[in-house]
Amino acid sequence: MKEYRTNIMLCTGTECVNKGALEIKKALEEEVKKRGLEDEVVVIPTSCDGFCNAGPIMIVQPDGIFYQQVKVEHIPHLVEEHFLKGRPVKSLIYVPQKEAQPIARMKDIAFFREQRLITLRNRGLIDPEKIDEYIGRDGYKALVKVLTSMTPQEVIEEIKASGLRGRGGAGFPTGKKWEFCRAAKGEPKYMICNADEGDPGAFMDRSIIETDPHSILEGMVIGAYAIGASLGYVFIRIEYPLAIKRMEHAIEQAKNYGLLGENILGSDFSFEVKIFRGAGAFVCGEETALMASIEGRNPEPGQRPPFPAQSGLWDKPTNINNVETLANVAAIINRGAKWFAEIGTETSKGTKVFSLVGKVNNTGLVEVPMGITLRQMIYEIGGGIQNNKRFKAVQIGGPSGGCIPENLLDMPIDYEELIKVGAIMGSGGMIVMDENTCMVDITKYFLTFLNGESCGRCTSCRDGIDAMLEVVTRICEGKAIEEDIEFLEELAPVVKDASLCGLGQSAPNPLLSTLHHFRDEYLTHIKEKRCPAGVCKELIRYSINSEKCKACLLCVKACPSSAIFGEKKQPQTINIDKCIKCGVCREICKFDAVIII
């Protein structure tokens, strides 16, 4: 391989590509050529670095300079300054909020500094479409080890000893799951990778597949060897075209290298993998619904038992693991269960990938050791709350998760601790909310989502979520009475305890956790008919503070319903009858003159 003086590691994850990474690549290459640097500088497209709100990003190696929010027009200057003259361009270097000094090196940036990469070990370092690069970073070494020197039982013991638990949400010990499936009678056995990521705002699985598809394949083959499966499926939702493309490509390459198919690496073990494109139903993430979908039936969950390990896909023993779980497997085999078990807390080992989104300064994909506190997540990695607003809550675990208030920010993140406070690990969605978020409204949002995604099979989920939503909507609209809260507290546990699958069983979580931690906010809505965060439309009114209004008339132009009127050069007024409470005036006002009352 040819060596270069400078490697530009350009992120080509979905977010950066959306922001123009591919155009930047073209411009960079042209500029480099123009300056005659083509033998010294090379542009390497990499997978997602995770720091998505800073994108498009690039890291210049070997010095590790981190450039963010790069645009095509920056390129000539950048090439000239940095690659020709050797002076990093300050204006493109990351500056944390509240601090004046830019931080040039990636490893010094808090967002990256606090992370520990196991699942995402190859992110930003390899081209995901080149199997050789994966192999170059010890890829498939674990598979060789397993096939040449370990029995299936030894593999299972190793995974059990590592303490790896399912990263899809429920946290079932992976080794145990494999063991059940291995012990189950029936041929053939199936190994399924669940990549039907559906939580709003979550993109861990997508990013892992796009970043490092071979790490998942390797995990699958090792798992299949352990349980004795001969056919595998990767169930990817069709909304992830790049992930599907990368996975298809990876399967093809692995086949060509003899790492998939008949007699893998010359052993007796044979294993095929197919991709199944999910048509985009949230409930397909549930194992039994996922299998029903592969079988071509309605994607509706089935009652357990029988468990998939005993009778799964086409009534055969089936093992289903989440993308992230599988991506850990090769690392565990390579470095040993003991190494893995040393990371994390007593009950939750290893790392977890979170998609950190919402009102924090740094949003993106982060992999952190279990046991890290929420405060570290939000204030160090996340860089604190945007615009110096007050933190209100963090929602963890997707639509089935719960909201955690400020007084619990120092709790360590692990499976058990989260359940204690009414949230769940889920697949790792983490939405940070500030003072402008209404907790009743956010509950309504999640219930609306779940109401649309409930498959409709069991009464308690189908009608129960709808009923909860109805009552919460009543509260948001100021039409509720105090008994409605009792009523919700009576209904929610039934939905939780009576529903057939995980969707229904966890659907009341957002409601129950907000009712628990933010009860006052509910009561304010009901008793005072007021929304403290100023979100619930029926309960708020927009008004213009005449002292602050400078009569710039920006709001008048922006108002879609012509509700703002007044004399020229005089403070303006809002006609409440016409106002549709869209909030545009408030956003556009430079003087904070528009207030919510």
Place this chain on the structure above:
Amino acid sequence: MITLTIDNKKVVVEDGATILAACEMAGSKVPTLCHEKKLLSFGACRICLVEVEGTRTKFTPSCTTPATDGMVVKTMTEALIKARRTILELLLISHPLDCPVCDKAGECSLQDLVYEYGVSGNRFKGIKFTLPVDHISPLIERDLNRCILCGKCVRICDELQGVSEISFVNRGMRTKIGTDFDRPLDCEFCGQCISVCPVGALTSKLFKYKARLWELENIPTICPYCSNGCTLILGIKDNQIKTITSHDDIGINEGNLCAKGRFGYEFVANPLRLKKPLVKRDGKFEEVDWDEALGLVVTKFNEIKTDSGANSIGALGSARLTNEEIYLFQHLIRQGLGTNNIDHGGGYSYQGLIGLKESLDYPASTNSIHEIRETKAILLLRADLNETHPNIKIEVNLAINRHQARLIVADNKRIKLSANVASNLIYKPGTELTLINGLINLLIKNDLINKDFIKEKTTGFDKLLSCVKKYTPEYVEGICEVNPQDLELAARVYAEAEKACIIVTCGMGLCGNNRDIALAASNLALLTGNIGKESSGVYILPEKNNSQGALDMGAVPGFLPGYMPVDKPGYSAFQMLEAGKLKGMFIVGENPVMTYPLPDVQKALESLEFLVVQDMFMTPTAELADVILPVGSFAEKEGTYANLGKRVQKLKKALLCHGETKSDLEIFIDLCQRMGCEITTDNNPLTSFIKEESNPLTSFIKGEFAGEDKPWKNNNWKGKFIPVESDEIKTDRDELLLVSTGSHLYSGSLSAWSPHLLEVKGEACVEVNYKDAKKIGLDAGDPVKISSKNASIKLKARLSDNIPEGVAVVETHPLLNVMVLFGQKMMPIKGKIGKE
């Protein structure tokens, strides 16, 4: 076995039993809405929750969770009652409380539970009751607003019926049960969905606003249609059948019914029914009293007997009569009139059973109906069960869906069951024997035969061997047009299964040589040893409710009751209807003008000196009679029918006589007395005739009253290989090969008088392949004229991919005699189709 504790009571259940089953055993009542014993568990309604000690979850659904050893279950805790009430309240969000006008009121599971748990109204507003009611579909009304989405209708339609007409549509709160694009139902109209609906979402249109359920007197009796022998529960009010239902625990059908059984009762109250005896004077019928009518019958027959001899009189009985009636009828004809000229079903419909008698010395299906569901391979040989025996189809579906049975369909067209086949053998009509001989040839060649069995249990193997020699797959392909690979696969599937059944249907609507087809089936079974054991055998499915009994009771020219030989066999049905052969005829419950394949029946009947017809209606045959004796329907009489598994079942009189009608039995007793022929039983033959131990008939019926099936359990049997072959039928280029197929409504003796069934059936059709249609210039629905050398008839064209090219399938229809095309030979025949 598993021991567990339910509400402090220890119970022992079988492995695999659910908690719900254990609760039932313990006497703890757990409410259910979506649970149905005969369907796979679903776990949707969440009302059957129980508490199980030591589980991770608070509640456990009892209908889906298997009981395990040592489980401690509570079924009625505070928390459970509260949860169930909440669930009921949730169900009521989208269920209108229109019980006063709902036909289900009184038997509604939701109504009962809401009452039991004291749920009144609910605290949700929701968007309610906005779905349109389906008033358009025939027979079945669907009010989806009442639906609680238990899915039983969807599951029964799929799991048992194999129709999958309806399914869940949309998801979440928008979930509903629907058809594709919300079109009206276009299915078999079995109404099974109605039978399982726990609420009033699916109701019978025939029952709408007819009565409240609690006003009905429910009387179980036996279905008068096909030979399956289902138990119907007649809902009677004001001496009328208001509805027909079924019960899972009563009868061989386990609560399953088809369209005929469930909706085919309208003939009973049809105003066209005859009420008084009629005598034709000067070409016109006059109402007379019974004494006059019966007196005339006796006088006239005696006259003919004296003038022209007893053999100039003939009689046709019907496989719809009870055993007792058929016995007395043949007694009357043989003893009273002194002739063996008695037959039924054209002398044709029972020939399959005769074939089995020759081969196995047992003229009935070798196994009981329910054994089919446990078998591992099924060969449907000319058996379109959806049309002819819908409840046997359920057995086939159960075998496929629950016991992984593999199905081979051998038919002259693609049938509905072909969707689930391992091997589909579509043969050229009339080549069944060649096809089976080809299978036999393959089995011998591939050494898939059971040599020990052949040696021990059969005779005549050598004859078979030499007969099938020429039937190589290539030869068979040339004649049957069946691909050798399919044939090979079929041979393997059938022969390699540990248990396998062959199912053949017989009847007047099916042309082909019934006797020989049965023999071929028997040869195949004997060759592999798939006979004479559980779930392995040959089923010959006869046509009518008492087809088996009519044969057992000797309504045939060649046998006495119990298959005792006669000295001199009488004329067969077809012989009797040759013009000039007879002077007088007595036709009971049959309608040769409409159902026999003879073009000249009418002429033959007109040429008689004296014709007596005994029927419920003025049929085209009755119109030719000199005397018409009106009879009671199945609901107005007692007696027994023998079903195809030789189960003898009792009818129960549910209605008073219609007008002045009498039952067939009463008429025969009267006539016997008038003719001076002795009746050997006590004075009340209505109920005690066959039951009596001392009666010689009991021994050959080998059945019990409404009891167990009495399948063939004789260990000392030997099967006879009887090789059978047939001639090839060649068609010219512009000709099609015509073949008939059994229809859902059969001959029409009852269905022709049930208007709603007829509506579902539609017009009489001939089905041809699209390509042939194009050649002839036919569009779907075009009126066509179809002609063979025997006759020509007019009907509508239906185009289909299910029919092979060069073949036209003529469906029997209650209002049109299509069998005249085929003539006495009853074989597929070449013919032409032209646009009318």
